[in-house]
Amino acid sequence: MLNFPNYLDGYFFDLANASAESKVLSTCYIPCVMLHKTLQVQHAKQLKITTSVRIPAGWAMKRMRKRILVTGGAGFLGSHLCGRLVARGDDVLCIDNFFTGAKDNVAKLLAHSNFELMRHDVCMPLYVEVDEIYNLACPASPIHYQYDPVQTTKTSVHGAINMLGLAKRLGAKILQASTSEIYGDPTVHPQTEDYWGHVNPIGPRACYDEGKRCAETLFFDYYRQHRLSIKVARIFNTYGPRMHPNDGRVISNFIMAALRGDPITVYGDGKQTRSFCYVEDLIEGLIRLMETEESLIGPINLGNPNEITVSELAIQIIASAGSRSKITYHPRPIDDPMQRQPDITQAKKLLEWYPTITLEKGLAHTIEYFRDFKE
Numbered sequence: 001m002l003n004f005p006n007y008l009d010g011y012f013f014d015l016a017n018a019s020a021e022s023k024v025l026s027t028c029y030i031p032c033v034m035l036h037k038t039l040q041v042q043h044a045k046q047l048k049i050t051t052s053v054r055i056p057a058g059w060a061m062k063r064m065r066k067r068i069l070v071t072g073g074a075g076f077l078g079s080h081l082c083g084r085l086v087a088r089g090d091d092v093l094c095i096d097n098f099f100t101g102a103k104d105n106v107a108k109l110l111a112h113s114n115f116e117l118m119r120h121d122v123c124m125p126l127y128v129e130v131d132e133i134y135n136l137a138c139p140a141s142p143i144h145y146q147y148d149p150v151q152t153t154k155t156s157v158h159g160a161i162n163m164l165g166l167a168k169r170l171g172a173k174i175l176q177a178s179t180s181e182i183y184g185d186p187t188v189h190p191q192t193e194d195y196w197g198h199v200n201p202i203g204p205r206a207c208y209d210e211g212k213r214c215a216e217t218l219f220f221d222y223y224r225q226h227r228l229s230i231k232v233a234r235i236f237n238t239y240g241p242r243m244h245p246n247d248g249r250v251i252s253n254f255i256m257a258a259l260r261g262d263p264i265t266v267y268g269d270g271k272q273t274r275s276f277c278y279v280e281d282l283i284e285g286l287i288r289l290m291e292t293e294e295s296l297i298g299p300i301n302l303g304n305p306n307e308i309t310v311s312e313l314a315i316q317i318i319a320s321a322g323s324r325s326k327i328t329y330h331p332r333p334i335d336d337p338m339q340r341q342p343d344i345t346q347a348k349k350l351l352e353w354y355p356t357i358t359l360e361k362g363l364a365h366t367i368e369y370f371r372d373f374k375e
């Protein structure tokens with residue numbers, strides 16, 4: 001039996017440059033894993049290969065170029081993810097209905113031959129050939145997801161069904177961008193993955209929270225029923241360049257107000273806490289999770305555990321932006337959580353992941369990006 005070393009798994013062999021003897025293996029590119037399996041099944045004789053066959057020195061080996069679908073790829077997180085995957089050399093198909101995303105977010109990627117952009121709504125089935133799916137499509141800020149709550153639930157639920165169906169047909173690995181909102185207004189602090197949450201199922205945020213919870217249910221049912229390879233990431237507040245400037249989220253709101261010199265609106269007494277993860281850190285976490293072995297399915301929290309009160313955040317943004325804005329206080333909206341902080345013990349242990357970019361540095365990059373939008 002041929003034994004190919006593990007480190008060759010996942011690589012293509014460039015047979016065009018192979019010796020004549022080696023070409024007997026195939027006339028086209030064969031992934032090593034498949035080759036290995038073929039040889040085990042068909043036995044070496046059938047292919048006129050003996051156990052003495054070695055991978056000839058000097059063979060050009062390329063990292064396997066994966067075909068990766070990113071739904072919601074023209075959004076804030078999606079565009080950063082597409083950028084990372086394209087830079088890594090993968091073939092990336094970005095689909096988006098541009099509800100909150102923008103072509104501008106991925107405009108620079110269009111120059112790359114390994115990037116493709118398609119207008120598509122995940123509520124409709126999709127027939128493409130890919131190896132991995134990152135399912136990010138869904139408006140993420142309250143203003144946007146409450147604009148058309150029925151569509152928000154459909155996007156999470158129908159979108160999950162369609163993408164899971166696609167993954168099932170292809171035998172592809174699929175990652176769900178879930179959210180800390182599935183914990184609702186938590187009674188456990190910080191939130192660990194085994195906490196089931198405290199969600200109001202009939203409130204104005206339910207279209208998002210319950211939609212995402214149902215999507216997680218679907219992922220786990222596809223895993224149990226169809227043995228699909230799934231990964232579920234529970235993403236906590238993330239910020240950075242390409243956030244929507246008018247998405248009503250706390251960081252974008254505060255930065256825009258600070259840059260315009262407008263009053264900064266803090267809801268409640270400002271003592272509610274949040275923790276913010278810079279986008280580069282988050283994307284690293286998503287990619288690491290996707291690349292774990294099949295048995296690691298999550299859910300896994302990804303976020304920055306460093307807590308800050310909303311008032312402290314406002315003060316820090318005013319200082320970083322060099323602004324003269326004043327802070328004003330308004331009543332706290334319904335279902336707005338008091339505390340939100342991820343417990344990332346699992347991510348540290350299983351992904352060797354933790355955020356590395358400080359709030360100070362992340363805010364500086366984000367403020368620079370937002371200066372263009374202040375008018």
Ligand SMILES: NC(=O)c1ccc[n+]([C@@H]2O[C@H](COP(=O)([O-])OP(=O)(O)OC[C@H]3O[C@@H](n4cnc5c(N)ncnc54)[C@H](O)[C@@H]3O)[C@@H](O)[C@H]2O)c1
Pocket residue numbers: 071072073074075076077078095096097098099100101102120121122123135136137138139140141155159177178179180234235236237238239244
């Ligand atoms: N940014 C965060 O802090 C955060 C936190 C938790 C979870 N998430 C999750 O991460 C994902 C991306 O969030 P984001 O911050 O980049 O938000 P975003 O709004 O910038 O991106 C969402 C993208 O999905 C697209 N989209 C929406 N509905 C669609 C549909 N029906 N079909 C196809 N495309 C559709 C939008 O046009 C947009 O490009 C979302 O699923 C969100 O729930 C984000």
